[in-house]
Amino acid sequence: xxxxxxxxxxxxxxxxxSEFDNAPAxxxxxxxxxxxxxxxxxxxxxxxxxxxxxxxxxxxxDDLPWRFxxxxxxVNVLDQHVAAFVDDLEFDLNGKEIKLDSLWxxxxxxxxxxxxxxxxxxxxxxxxxxxxxxxxSALKLEDPRSGRMMAAPARKRDARRDLQGFIYMAxxxxxxxxxxxxxxxxxxxxxxxxxxxxxxxxxxxx
Numbered sequence: 001x002x003x004x005x006x007x008x009x010x011x012x013x014x015x016x017x018s019e020f021d022n023a024p025a026x027x028x029x030x031x032x033x034x035x036x037x038x039x040x041x042x043x044x045x046x047x048x049x050x051x052x053x054x055x056x057x058x059x060x061x062d063d064l065p066w067r068f069x070x071x072x073x074x075v076n077v078l079d080q081h082v083a084a085f086v087d088d089l090e091f092d093l094n095g096k097e098i099k100l101d102s103l104w105x106x107x108x109x110x111x112x113x114x115x116x117x118x119x120x121x122x123x124x125x126x127x128x129x130x131x132x133x134x135x136x137s138a139l140k141l142e143d144p145r146s147g148r149m150m151a152a153p154a155r156k157r158d159a160r161r162d163l164q165g166f167i168y169m170a171x172x173x174x175x176x177x178x179x180x181x182x183x184x185x186x187x188x189x190x191x192x193x194x195x196x197x198x199x200x201x202x203x204x205x206x
Contacts, residue, residue: 006162010144013085013178014169017128020080024073026173029130032070033105033197036061053112054195058104065103074128074199075100078176082124082203085178091123093205098123101204108137108196114187116142122202126178129171130199135192138170139177142184 017023036057037043043060046052050059057064064071078100086098101122108114119125127139143165155163171177179185181202190196 010183011085011089011180012141012167012169013081013088013126013176014171015081015084015176016172017074017077017081017174017176020077022073023077023174024070026130028070029074029128029199030197032068033107033130033199036064036068036105037107053114054109055107056104058102058106061104062102064105071103071199075103078126078128078201081176082126082178085124089180096205098203099206101202101206103199103201106196106198106200108187108190108198110190110193110195112187112190112196113137116140116184116186118184119181119202121204122181123205124178124203125181125183125201126176127171127198127200128176129173129197131195131197132171132173133192133194133196135190136196137187137190137192138168140186140188141167141169141179142186144183146184 037055040055040057040060043055043057046059047055061067065075066072082098082100086093091098106114106127146165155165161167169177187196
């Protein structure tokens with residue numbers, strides 16, 4: 001009798017940030033994000049010079065948990081979610097740890113996009129969603145095998161989810177998504193009338 005298995009699975013973690021105690025409220029994070037964006041002149045300049053729509057603190061502030069208690073609280077909760085994901089992935093850490101190495105704010109205005117990319121030099125990447133108004137972009141995740149498909153035909157529109165070339169995840173406010181950092185992803189056009197606000201992060205092996 002024939003047998004067909006799924007192999008080399010790509011794992012994606014989704015949970016409510018509040019599944020662990022003392023998670024900061026999305027409204028508290030949102031207020032902090034906008035306050036920081038208003039004062040962070042270096043981040044505003046970097047975003048403009050690099051054609052980043054809206055605002056990101058990615059290149060300007062690398063110490064948010066030290067500067068703002070709400071981000072220190074956030075990191076404490078992120079650490080627990082990442083630990084749960086790492087446990088599921090069954091990594092052999094060889095005496096080392098998966099630790100936070102960067103954390104940044106993203107404010108994507110109406111009409112803004114974030115092009116397809118990966119997160120080099122990290123192990124786990126993710127985002128927690130602070131404000132997702134109606135029409136805000138889902139996260140688009142790309143099949144990591146896509147560059148090796150060569151002469152393969154396209155998948156059917158109604159193909160099983162685990163065979164589709166792209167997966168769209170529409171998170172709720174307060175959700176956290178985690179994935180391995182090599183997984184290519186993007187944020188399509190923000191069709192909402194208001195900004196889409198999130199906090200992204202990378203964890204490395206050290």
